[in-house]
Amino acid sequence: MNAMTKGAWKPTTPREVRQGCRTGYTGYTAGLAPGYVQANICILPKAWADDFLLFCQRNPKPCPLLDQSDVGNPRLPSLGDDLDIRTDVPRYHIFRDGVFVEEVTDISSYWQDDLVTFALGCSFSFEETLQDAGIPLPFLDKGSVAGVYVSDLPTQPAGRYSAPLVVTMRAFKPADAIRAIQITSRFPNVHGAPVHIGSPEQIGVDLSKRYQNVGDGTVREGELPVFWACGLTPQFAVMNAKPPLCITHAPSSMLVTDLRNASLAML
Amino acid sequence: MNAMTKGAWKPTTPREVRQGCRTGYTGYTAGLAPGYVQANICILPKAWADDFLLFCQRNPKPCPLLDQSDVGNPRLPSLGDDLDIRTDVPRYHIFRDGVFVEEVTDISSYWQDDLVTFALGCSFSFEETLQDAGIPLPFLDKGSVAGVYVSDLPTQPAGRYSAPLVVTMRAFKPADAIRAIQITSRFPNVHGAPVHIGSPEQIGVDLSKRYQNVGDGTVREGELPVFWACGLTPQFAVMNAKPPLCITHAPSSMLVTDLRNASLAML
Secondary structure (H helix, E strand, O other): OHHHOOOOOOOOOOOHHHHHHHHOOOOOOOOOOOOEEEEEEEEEEHHHHHHHHHHHHOOOOOOEEEEEOOOOOOOHHHHHOOOOOOOOOEEEEEEEEEEEEEOOOOHHHHHHOOOOEEEEEEHHHHHHHHHHOOOOOOHHHHHOOEEEEEEEEEEEOEOOEEOOOEEEEEEEEHHHHHHHHHHHHHHHHHHHOOOOOOOOOHHOOEEEEEEOHOEEEOOOOOOOEEEEEEEHHHHHHHHHOOOOEEEEEEEOOEEEEEEEEEHOOOO | OOOHHHOOOOOOOHHHHHHHHHHOOOOOOOOOOOOOOEEEEEEEHHHHHHHHHHHHHHHHOOOOOEEEEEOOOOHHHHHOOOOOOOOOOEEEEEEEEEEEEEEEEOHHHHHOOOOEEEEOOOOOHHHHHHHHHEEEEEHHHHHOOOOEEEEEEEOOOOEEOOOOEEEEEEEEEEHHHHHHHHHOOOOOHHOOOOOEEEOOOOOOOOOOOOHHOEEEEOOOOOOOEEEEOOHHHHHHHHHHHOOOOOEEEEOOOOEEEEHHHHHHOOO
């Protein structure tokens, strides 16, 4: 277990990762079980779930839904036949009435018969494909993530859910930007094509002002900033809606699924 | 025939256009037989054709080869079963040793048993698809074409053929630029995806200096210039190589083929 917490743990299968989470792994999931889809998690009471599903349906770029559980059922068999959402994520964040209350490593004590789990695609999948194509993502070499910004682009509200579009920024040389647009267009289930390229101010973004200082906002000479819809958008919508209970994964500690990244390619 | 030369002629089939060229039409081909592929033409002696084919093979973005005729045969049955390249283009340009000598409307008197015809895809096809997708191309409304520039991007030489990459520029709002990259990526036989987006100076282009003042170089506030490889590139290569005889279509007076634009989509 020490090996798991010290970063020396290198499980190659999603099942090993989930087993590790059940038995004490509480770290980040980047680099674990390479090639497999990692998912953003949002768990809500049924009374708050239907509008959230509609919000996802109306905003597929920030909220690409991989699967939704049955009500009260902690299993998501399409993502792993052993999967139990109460134990299989390294760390969870608990929100009450839209306010963060604590971080836990197991949500069995929070489980209710009316909870519904949403698993959403995340950009880790397309970043792996970009790297496979030889497109540099220098922030990964620094152990960072893409810069996160709150844009002034709208989303389509649904019931009590509304949010500005949160975006991630990655900077590329122009030819790589064109290739990145082509590649990510093939992956609509993990945010798909960019929403903007070029001038940040056109979408209300100041590159020096990252959301909670998350990620890397560097744009080198000759590079173009390219912006993708971000999975923090639905978290903003949940914070705005203030449901009595919401449980999410802790940032960068995702649910690791049995889906292969390559299986998400539309073409 | 007057109707044909005065622009009121609106043939809907490629066969009508070719028949018109045989009987006196000498105008532009934009807007004739909508939906069908129009081709750049380059006719060379066999001794100069093999290296030209290699140049096309090495540089598919500027030189997307639709078909090559048999030696001495003026027919291109894959592009139209009635097609005769000696008569079916409105106007031709004759080059001797790389120098323009005259414009003619029929090349029967120039025909030789060793001539080979190359038909290359052109951006008219993808422009139609962009318009169908609702992406504005304001230069078309002005009766103009995309701005043409000589870049400092290299091409791969082949034998006696070498040239800088000639490019066309179209300006878009960022979201339309992303969509234009997606759409043109589906059409590698008509130049395919852009070669550059953003700063013109990175590819040695000054937007105010169009090649021979051709086309529209306007970039409006908030727009990004996007650059595609241009079919003038092989004409540059031919001018550099100086073959004893080369026959091309006159600018904007293309060969209209039986291929449908939509049939060129790879996906």
